[in-house]
Amino acid sequence: MAIISKDFRALRLDNVQRDFGAFNALKGITLDIARGEFVALLGPSGCGKSTALNCVAGLLPLTDGTISLDDTRIDQLSPEHRGFGMVFQNYALFPHMTVARNVGFGLAMRGESKANIVERVAEALRLVRLEGQADKLPGQLSGGQQQRVAIARAIVVAPPLVMMDEPLSNLDAKLRLEMRAEIRRIHAHLGSATIYVTHDQDEALSLADRIVVMRQGEVRQVGTPEALYARPATLDVAEFMGFRNLLPGRIDTGTQGAAAVVTVEDTSCTGTPVGPLQPGAVTLAIRPDDLSPRDDGPFAAHVEQVEYRGRAFFGIAATGRGTSLHFHSPVRVKQGEALRLGADPDRILIYGAAP
Amino acid sequence: MRDISTGESSILDRIWILAVWTFVGFFILNLIGVVGAVLVDSFATRWLGTWLPTGFTWHWYLDAWQEFQLGKILTVTFEVVGAVVLISGVLGVPAAYALSRRDFPGKQAVMLLFLLPLLVPPMTIGIPLATVLYRFGVGGTIWGVILANLVPSLPFVILITIPFIDQIDQRVEAAARVFGANTFKLFVYVLMPLLTPGILAALLLVLVRTIAMFELTFLTSGPTSQTLVVALYYAVDAAGVRAGQSVDAMAMIYMATTLIWLLIALRFVNPTQIVGRQATPAGHDA
Amino acid sequence: MTDAALPHRAASASLRQRLARRGVDATTLLVLPAALTILGLFVYPFLEGLVLSLLPKTGGTFxxxxxxxxxxxxxxxxxxxxxxxxxxxxxxxxxxxxxxxxxxxxxxxxxxxxxxxxxxxxxxxxxxxxxxxxxxxxxxxxxxxxxxxxxxxxxxxxxxxxxxxxxxxxxxxxxxxxxxxxxxxxxxxxxxxxxxxxxxxxxxxxxxxxxxxxxxxxxxxxxxxxxxxxxxxxxxxxxxxxxxxxxxxxxxxxxxxxxxxxxxxxxxxxxxxxxxxxxxxxxxxxxxxxxxxxxxxxxxx
Known part of the structure; x- marks a missing residue:
């Protein structure tokens, strides 16, 4: 019997709220997740992403709102009746059970026959490439292997939805990259929906079909990785997505169109407005990856620090007024060197708020 | 490499270390003397004015068994101990689970409620408790003794078990729930196997402490509900009525029943747990 | 799931849910049997003893x-x-x-x-x-x-x-x-x-x-x-x-x-x-x- 996910169309969160005493950890999340979709909840710690996941899992009761699978409300169900799979941050493997019993736990709880359990556990272990480890205890495995057991345990019951709560945060950098590819491969194989909670934007960008950026218990932006990377909807999302250079500027005329001219310090440059703008104070947002030395660059600066990161040099330069700019350069630049920095107009985003 | 923290070398330091170990040795020597004197005397035919008795015999043990009706007393002792262990476990483990897993209004007060019986010495609570038990007609019966012994035992089980439950990651329980375990299955398949060492330790310690609990049993027991330690007290108190060796033989039987269980308990717990590290409120009010 | 659903939600956020949010649920109640036992065998006799001590065989309260x-x-x-x-x-x-x-x-x-x-x-x-x-x-x-x-x-x-x-x-x-x-x-x-x-x-x-x-x-x-x-x-x-x-x-x-x-x-x-x-x-x-x-x-x- 193959591990194939139960058929459903969409999981729907409608105005899901959760309070802890007077603290609103979730201020009304509304989200649809389709079958087969990989959705990442992305945000800094304390933004409510884990709370949202625990609400979906049934581990935290909602303060308000509903969760439904197609037309069935599930938010009143206890976790054991939802039939989802979950991978916990520290794996939460049962320390007294072998790998096989850990993986088979969900099947045993559902009263499956012994032979069926053995077969499906073996298949799940094959899928996470842990064939030889079935009789070991979790304590005898490496971090990466424990991670695979946790994933196998979550997928063996063929859940309509797999939830992962920062599953890679306890692994070292190399293993993280490996496991990312594994998770993506397993997700594609299963065809179930996956909700993946992380604070690491690289992880979210590389894994997800759709990213939900959260801050302070609210959804700030929902979009594809490409959209989120190129056009963060708000300044704080931009900052979180790696726009390290946030410069105060002014525009003289309101804009609606594709480009606008902004006065920054004693120079001016052309950028792309995000949303309509009123004349007055604005903020420019530029990634270090997009800001580089070029002869016609608007920003005159001298190099303060520079370090080599393999593909390019990354550095900090100060403008005449002392503003620090993070930039990159394909060729070596020296400390103290004067240069002009610039970026393509569609890589300079203009937001209507002060930083 | 020399460990700096143990790098004492001056003569004063060495004398100090020597003094500390001398004291420990002296203490243990006296301890062996105290226990050994009982042991040797219980086998002595006659022991007056010499280092060791003039001859050795087993017959004091037979005498003691008959004279003090030890068969009956041992039966009562184990009935009491068994009931106390069972009731303490059945009431204590769920309470410990709730205290470990939930934060509720008044939790501090409940913790205090369970700490106080361990802090108040049995003699202080024993007299009012005995008065109440006699008034309700259970004073002097085996049930009176069992109820009295629950006063320190139940809190002891709770406070020993809480840290064991704390150690179980809540996410392991959450995982069991997500993968379909209801409360009963969660308890049987996940909590019980993980808690067995802790519960076993707590119950064995209660067993040892209840065998040795003198004051509460003394104050609440009647002629038919004496445990071994109380019978021993009466025998020692009435010294001269019976041969000293007979009393010592009984003391050895008492010692054996206690130490067997202690040795079993020590396979599962650290000796420091017997004095009840948990009885110190430091971890809760600091 | 619009306004019509709201009264239902308010009702479902009943006493049980409000207690649960403060940490009082079925699990919390497991503490009760032990607490009542200690109240009955420790606190009550102690208070009883205090009262009894103020009711002497002869003479005034103290x-x-x-x-x-x-x-x-x-x-x-x-x-x-x-x-x-x-x-x-x-x-x-x-x-x-x-x-x-x-x-x-x-x-x-x-x-x-x-x-x-x-x-x-x-x-x-x-x-x-x-x-x-x-x-x-x-x-x-x-x-x-x-x-x-x-x-x-x-x-x-x-x-x-x-x-x-x-x-x-x-x-x-x-x-x-x-x-x-x-x-x-x-x-x-x-x-x-x-x-x-x-x-x-x-x-x-x-x-x-x-x-x-x-x-x-x-x-x-x-x-x-x-x-x-x-x-x-x-x-x-x-x-x-x-x-x-x-x-x-x-x-x-x-x-x-x-x-x-x-x-x-x-x-x-x-x-x-x-x-x-x-x-x-x-x-x-x-x-x-x-x-x-x-x-x-x-x-x-």
Whole structure:
């Protein structure tokens, strides 16, 4: 019997709220997740992403709102009746059970026959490439292997939805990259929906079909990785997505169109407005990856620090007024060197708020 | 490499270390003397004015068994101990689970409620408790003794078990729930196997402490509900009525029943747990 | 799922949900059976005893207490008990600290702690019987002292103050020691190493690092040991002089209850015992307020 996910169309969160005493950890999340979709909840710690996941899992009761699978409300169900799979941050493997019993736990709880359990556990272990480890205890495995057991345990019951709560945060950098590819491969194989909670934007960008950026218990932006990377909807999302250079500027005329001219310090440059703008104070947002030395660059600066990161040099330069700019350069630049920095107009985003 | 923290070398330091170990040795020597004197005397035919008795015999043990009706007393002792262990476990483990897993209004007060019986010495609570038990007609019966012994035992089980439950990651329980375990299955398949060492330790310690609990049993027991330690007290108190060796033989039987269980308990717990590290409120009010 | 659904939600966020949000649910209720048992077997008898102590056989409300504090045969038990309990407790603590500081550096503590736990487990009745043999005029200790020519005639070591004192040391020292050891081993050894790299010798490290971190634990250890010693009963009868120098307060309470059958007076004495214990514990713990009470490990956690 193959591990194939139960058929459903969409999981729907409608105005899901959760309070802890007077603290609103979730201020009304509304989200649809389709079958087969990989959705990442992305945000800094304390933004409510884990709370949202625990609400979906049934581990935290909602303060308000509903969760439904197609037309069935599930938010009143206890976790054991939802039939989802979950991978916990520290794996939460049962320390007294072998790998096989850990993986088979969900099947045993559902009263499956012994032979069926053995077969499906073996298949799940094959899928996470842990064939030889079935009789070991979790304590005898490496971090990466424990991670695979946790994933196998979550997928063996063929859940309509797999939830992962920062599953890679306890692994070292190399293993993280490996496991990312594994998770993506397993997700594609299963065809179930996956909700993946992380604070690491690289992880979210590389894994997800759709990213939900959260801050302070609210959804700030929902979009594809490409959209989120190129056009963060708000300044704080931009900052979180790696726009390290946030410069105060002014525009003289309101804009609606594709480009606008902004006065920054004693120079001016052309950028792309995000949303309509009123004349007055604005903020420019530029990634270090997009800001580089070029002869016609608007920003005159001298190099303060520079370090080599393999593909390019990354550095900090100060403008005449002392503003620090993070930039990159394909060729070596020296400390103290004067240069002009610039970026393509569609890589300079203009937001209507002060930083 | 020399460990700096143990790098004492001056003569004063060495004398100090020597003094500390001398004291420990002296203490243990006296301890062996105290226990050994009982042991040797219980086998002595006659022991007056010499280092060791003039001859050795087993017959004091037979005498003691008959004279003090030890068969009956041992039966009562184990009935009491068994009931106390069972009731303490059945009431204590769920309470410990709730205290470990939930934060509720008044939790501090409940913790205090369970700490106080361990802090108040049995003699202080024993007299009012005995008065109440006699008034309700259970004073002097085996049930009176069992109820009295629950006063320190139940809190002891709770406070020993809480840290064991704390150690179980809540996410392991959450995982069991997500993968379909209801409360009963969660308890049987996940909590019980993980808690067995802790519960076993707590119950064995209660067993040892209840065998040795003198004051509460003394104050609440009647002629038919004496445990071994109380019978021993009466025998020692009435010294001269019976041969000293007979009393010592009984003391050895008492010692054996206690130490067997202690040795079993020590396979599962650290000796420091017997004095009840948990009885110190430091971890809760600091 | 629009406005029509709202009243339903408000209703479903009923008492049960509101309680659950504060942490009260079915799991919390598991604490109830145990709590009720202790309320019934500990708190209720205590309150009952308090009331009973105010209903004397003869005389006014406080006449039991008046009687206690006017009859030297009764009130003298307080100084007698303190005179045994305080020195014995102090001796146990002063001996425990240096031994615990040594033992924590041992790899194999288990053997020593196992030996020391035996007298606690055996209890005071057995220790008293052992002391009667061991310290008696024909006992091994007197024989040893005579053989060493330290004394010429056997010394009277039991049926007096010292019999009870030694009994409290034999069973009390292991108790204080094991408690102290558990506090001392809780102190992060890297703190001491850090102090030594900054030039602190063993004595300076004890004074500036160990003692302040142990102080709070020692105060609690003192309270627990003192309370046990203050309620001393079997050894005061068996190896002491229960009609004279070791007529402790427990004996007075016991005699009132089981020899003169005056439950009311016995309850009063139990209440006085509890009050004295409480006063000492409160004094010691109040003194602890001046001491450091944070964690005894380093920066983490």
């Amino acid at each position: 006449s039991n207490y008046a009687k206690f504090f006017s009859d030297p045969f009764l009130y003298q038990t307080i100084p007698t008990t303190l005179g045994i309990a305080v020195p014995a407790t102090l001796a146990n603590i002063l001996l425990s600290v240096p031994v615990a500081l040594r033992v924590r550096k041992m790899k194999r503590q288990r053997f020593l702690t196992t030996i020391l736990v035996i007298p606690i487990t055996l209890g005071t009745v057995l220790v008293a019987e052992g002391l009667l043999n061991y310290l008696g005029p024909q006992g091994w200790l007197n024989r040893t002292l005579i053989t060493l020519h330290l004394i010429s005639h056997p010394v009277r070591l039991v049926h007096n103050y010292w019999g009870v004192f030694w009994s409290l040391v034999i069973s009390g020292f292991p108790f204080t020691f094991l408690l102290t050891l558990s506090y001392v081993t809780g102190i992060d050894p890297s703190l001491e190493r850090a102090a030594s790299t900054l030039g602190a010798g063993p004595r300076a490290r004890f004074r500036t690092i160990l003692l302040p971190l142990m102080a709070s634990g020692l105060a609690i250890t003192f309270c627990l040991s003192f309370v046990q010693a203050f309620a001393v009963f079997p050894s005061a009868v068996l190896v002491g002089s229960p009609a004279g120098s070791t007529r402790v307060i427990s004996i007075a309470a016991f005699q009132a209850a089981y020899e003169t059958y005056d439950d009311s007076l016995a309850s009063s004495i139990a209440m006085i015992m509890a009050a004295i214990q409480l006063v000492i514990v409160v004094l010691v713990l109040a003194g602890r307020g001046f001491l450091y009470r944070g964690p005894a490990s380093g920066g983490k956690g």
